[in-house]
Amino acid sequence: MTSAPPNAEISPPGRIRGIQRRILVVLSAAQIVGGVGVAVGLALSSVVVDDLSGSTVISGFAGTATVLGAALLALPTAKAAGRSGRRAGLALAYLAALLGCVISVAAISIGNWPLLLAGLVLVGGGSAGNLAARYSATDLSPPGHAARHLSLVVWAATFGSVAGPNLAEPADRIGMESLGLVEKAGPFAFAALAFAVALVIILAGLRPDPLRLARELDGTQSAGRGGKRTVRTAWRTLRTTPMVRNALVMIAVSHTAMVSIMSMTPVKLHHDGSSLDVIGIVISLHIAGMYMMSPVVGWLADKAGRVPVLMLGMGLLLASAALAGTAGHRVWQVTLALFLLGLGWSCGLVAGSALVSESVALEARPAVQGLSDLLMNVCGATGTIIAGAIVGGLSYGVLGLVVGVMVTAAGLWLVVVRRRAEDAAPA
Secondary structure (H helix, E strand, C coil), rough: CCCCCCCCCCCCCCHHHHHHHHHHHHHHHHHHHHHHHHHHHHHHHHHHHHHHHCCCCHHHHHHHHHHHHHHHHHHHHHHHHHHCCCCHHHHHHHHHHHHHHHHHHHHHHHHCCCHHHHHHHHHHHHHHHHHHHHHHHHCCCCCCHHHHHHHHHHHHHHHHHHHHHHHHHHHHHCCCCCCCCCCCCHHHHHHHHHHHHHHHHHHHHHHCCHHHHHEEEEEEECCCCHHHHHHHHHHHHHCCCHHHHHHHHHHHHHHHHHHHHHHHHHHHHHHCCCCCCHHHHHHEEEEHHHHCCCCCCHHHHHHHHHHHHHHHHHHHHHHHHHHHHCCCCCCCHHHHHHHHHHHHHHHHHHHHHHHHCCCCCHHHHHHHHHHHHCCCCCHHHHEEEEEEEHHHCCCCHHHHHHHHHHHHHHHHHHHCCCCCCHHHHHC
16 A cells, blocks of 8 residues: 655645745744844954954955855755755754854954954854745745745845844943953854854744655655765756856856945945944945845746846946945945945845746755855855955945946846847747
8 A cells, every 4th residue: 555645634735835834934033033143243243353453455354254154054055955954954054153153252252363254154154044044935935926935034134134233232232241251252142142043943943844845745855965966966957057047147246246345344434433333224224225125026026027137136236336436435325335235136136046946946956056055155255355355455436346347247248148038039
């Protein structure tokens, strides 16, 4: 006698919709507290490295370390998800971020900036987890709703990410007065607590696992246990699927532009004499641009199409680079530039990620999604290195010019690709 599938009792569409709603709630809750952890450290990391090292160029490596960490953890997160489900992958990412925050607190306490950079690499696991969570939202999405469901999880990060930078000052004060920590170590201790809560939410709440359930309903097995097989699967899919390649280029460009300008903005404002409170407000509004409008971006991507939204994102990023590059000492202009920077990033990430998910078969999906996050974060890390050198050797204005040229080239390339696709389509 043949046994019933493990989840046959929950296969009716109505029950799957209920499970999907619960999964979206759990992922959103993890995004909120995980976003706090990422944003608290993000607001001060470059400033702390600048103070400890005494070098503006080295301060740029703070953002590089975090983005590099997100890149390095992208494939292990994808491998764990492909083997054991989304819960295992997300837990690995948040656990790494928790450990990184502990190392960062120790590094600041002894005044060791190389150790702090090492800790920030692991803190990048928080970003890797938050990025992977958006893909987890699409495993059980009905056709035509992937961008909206993905964008809801991205949107949930608004609450934690906007609040996070503004919690840096009180967390620093509490850390010094109540915990006996040195100045600027408190925010990283607070971030460690946030990542611990996100880890508990994922382990306890993400049941059933969306990817494992989707595979059971689809009759698809896991993509394999080997890390090399994960990479091979992703590259093979990338070579044979032009639509995925296009999406990955736009995601990478959007992320590189965003991280390059954002990572050096706190240093610029700090050197211009702005207080930590002002820096926190600017970064909060930037993060609001990244996440607050994402449901609208997701709806637009489902209705108008992925490519038009990607083109809109390139336009917003170009406007941001122009404003940032000509801001001078005008804080309001920097703030507007950072808000548009976040909004352009949202268009690139939401539309591009939805395009990746819908263009890849279920068995290869975690591998390709992991490669997508790896590439975008490698490009972002490279961007922060170059951004630090440009600002340290030239100026923040020149950085805006360089980013503007890159975004313009990407936008023109997307227009050419779209026209070629339209010309090749049958009449």
